[in-house]
Amino acid sequence: MIHAIWRTGDNGPVSTLRIPTNLLPADGRFGCGPAKIPGDALARLAEAGRTWLGTSHRQAPVRDVVARIQRGLLDLYAAPEGYRVVLGNGGSTLFWDAAVSSLIERRSAHGVFGEFSAKFAAASAAAPHLDEPAVVEVAPGSVALPEPTADADVYAWAHNETSTGALAPVQRPDAEGLVLIDGTSAAGGVPVDLAHTDAYYFAPQKGLASDGGLWLAFLSPAAVERIERIAAGDRWIPSILSLQQAVQNSAAHQTLNTPALTTLFLLADRIDHVLADGGLDAAAARSRASAEQLYGWAEAREWASPFVAEPYRSPVVGTIDFSPEVDAAAVAATLRANGVVDTEPYRKLGRNQLRIGMFPTIDPADVEALCACIDWVVDNG
Numbered sequence: 241m242i243h244a245i246w247r248t249g250d251n252g253p254v255s256t257l258r259i260p261t262n263l264l265p266a267d268g269r270f271g272c273g274p275a276k277i278p279g280d281a282l283a284r285l286a287e288a289g290r291t292w293l294g295t296s297h298r299q300a301p302v303r304d305v306v307a308r309i310q311r312g313l314l315d316l317y318a319a320p321e322g323y324r325v326v327l328g329n330g331g332s333t334l335f336w337d338a339a340v341s342s343l344i345e346r347r348s349a350h351g352v353f354g355e356f357s358a359k360f361a362a363a364s365a366a367a368p369h370l371d372e373p374a375v376v377e378v379a380p381g382s383v384a385l386p387e388p389t390a391d392a393d394v395y396a397w398a399h400n401e402t403s404t405g406a407l408a409p410v411q412r413p414d415a416e417g418l419v420l421i422d423g424t425s426a427a428g429g430v431p432v433d434l435a436h437t438d439a440y441y442f443a444p445q446k447g448l449a450s451d452g453g454l455w456l457a458f459l460s461p462a463a464v465e466r467i468e469r470i471a472a473g474d475r476w477i478p479s480i481l482s483l484q485q486a487v488q489n490s491a492a493h494q495t496l497n498t499p500a501l502t503t504l505f506l507l508a509d510r511i512d513h514v515l516a517d518g519g520l521d522a523a524a525a526r527s528r529a530s531a532e533q534l535y536g537w538a539e540a541r542e543w544a545s546p547f548v549a550e551p552y553r554s555p556v557v558g559t560i561d562f563s564p565e566v567d568a569a570a571v572a573a574t575l576r577a578n579g580v581v582d583t584e585p586y587r588k589l590g591r592n593q594l595r596i597g598m599f600p601t602i603d604p605a606d607v608e609a610l611c612a613c614i615d616w617v618v619d620n621g
């Protein structure tokens with residue numbers, strides 16, 4: 241089983257197995273970020289590029305697109321009264337440091353259940369102006385939520401842990417403190433009740449079918465109040481990490497410094513498309529259809545099984561463990577050599593596993609085709 245035939249290419253061994261073309265998915269992009277961007281959106285980008293790309297982000301045409309993104313997101317998520325959409329450059333990774341600078345007053349409490357939730361906890365732990373964070377951690381494959389902690393003023397965890405494919409509940413803990421949720425891979429594909437969050441932050445290159453480089457956050461009135469209070473104190477806050485400056489710029493539909501206009505265009509285009517197409521619930525249903533397909537397929541194979549146990553199995557990021565006689569890395573390399581890409585597991589997890597993006601842009605029929613391709617590779621390798 242899967243000892244594929246190899247030759248040596250410029251980047252190491254390359255599989256020479258050719259999957260029959262009638263089995264291949266129409267679109268071979270199954271990455272978890274950057275993730276598939278539909279071709280028609282790219283065509284609209286190319287068209288807009290003639291007059292819109294390469295123009296000032298301080299002028300109306302670009303600011304109008306930022307405003308459309310802000311309005312569209314509030315609409316898509318039925319945001320509670322008073323919530324606003326704030327954005328800036330640097331992706332979700334920057335938002336962790338911005339939160340350390342601008343949102344955590346003294347001490348944060350974290351649920352850690354994979355690489356991304358661990359990174360925010362590490363950023364807080366490294367900050368000299370904060371107390372040691374309170375961390376509840378579990379091994380990858382399950383979910384950990386922060387525990388009510390007397391002196392914590394922020395509670396943080398990931399909605400969807402992209403490194404493992406575990407989806408966590410988003411519900412305020414029974415405690416005072418702001419709730420900061422990393423929605424990076426959930427955004428656009430998993431509904432959430434924003435009333436349970438004070439900052440629901442994300443980047444648009446995963447379930448929102450755009451490109452990277454930007455962070456966005458729904459901020460509650462309590463979060464904005466905290467940001468203003470910390471900014472008024474004597475803490476040194478670099479401009480790029482200042483959420484107060486981000487709040488001010490976002491109110492004018494701008495960012496502190498130059499954003500990638502391509503990212504803004506594709507994001508606005510995607511939001512409009514989802515709104516016109518049944519909203520977040522309809523988008524989420526597509527991911528659920530893909531997930532049922534993938535997990536059902538794995539459960540029916542003796543040599544494959546879903547990594548994450550219910551009820552935490554993600555509808556947008558599927559992780560499938562293989563038994564030792566099937567070499568997942570060889571399967572992924574063979575798929576890649578056939579134009580089916582980014583099924584490799586999260587690099588630091590180190591499991592004999594494939595990880596499959598199932599964002600709403602990905603056609604459930606393509607997930608079905610992917611499963612057939614894996615079957616073929618395992619049978620013929």
Ligand SMILES: *Cc1c(COP(=O)(O)O)cnc(C)c1O
Nearest residue numbers: 273331332333356402424425443
């Ligand atoms: C991808 C990802 C990030 C990092 O996003 P960047 O935009 O690359 O900084 C953070 N958290 C989660 C859950 C992610 O999936």
